Amino acid sequence: METLRQSDSIVVARPADELYDMVADVTRMGEWSPICKACWWDGGGGARVGATFTGRNELPERTWETRSEVVAADRGREFAFVVEVTGTRWGYTFTPVDGGTEITESWEFPPRAFAVLKERFGDDAPAQIAERRELARTGMAATLAAIKKAAEAG
Numbered sequence: 001m002e003t004l005r006q007s008d009s010i011v012v013a014r015p016a017d018e019l020y021d022m023v024a025d026v027t028r029m030g031e032w033s034p035i036c037k038a039c040w041w042d043g044g045g046g047a048r049v050g051a052t053f054t055g056r057n058e059l060p061e062r063t064w065e066t067r068s069e070v071v072a073a074d075r076g077r078e079f080a081f082v083v084e085v086t087g088t089r090w091g092y093t094f095t096p097v098d099g100g101t102e103i104t105e106s107w108e109f110p111p112r113a114f115a116v117l118k119e120r121f122g123d124d125a126p127a128q129i130a131e132r133r134e135l136a137r138t139g140m141a142a143t144l145a146a147i148k149k150a151a152e153a154g
Helices: 016-024 026-031 111-153
Strands: 004-012 036-041 052-059 062-074 078-083 089-097 100-109
Touching (some): 004 111, 016 089, 026 052, 062 089
Antiparallel strands (some): 052 062, 089 100
């Protein structure tokens, strides 16, 4: 199995450092994400490599929590984390452009994640993987639009 990858970008009329600060404060993710409704730092962490946090995700048919570890925390440039159970990586890069900053959100679903879902869902794993891929695609667009709206509102 190859790693599945998705990404989406948006230009926001704010400096990269300010946008980084918004995104790296994972406790705010519930304000923007259509699926992740809340996050909290484990053990008083913060936006630094090695810090962990828990996120609560909600869909109409289920609610679940994941624990993630920050793997990139370069203020104004990149913030990324990996979901511990599956190895799925979510990342945000910040690139200065005319008129503001381009934020790119990315999602990487590695072979390890396929194995976890196969063990958990058996023959339904391919459908579960396809659903996660589609949720990542649509969720990124919605999340980025919400970040843009919040950032440009001041």
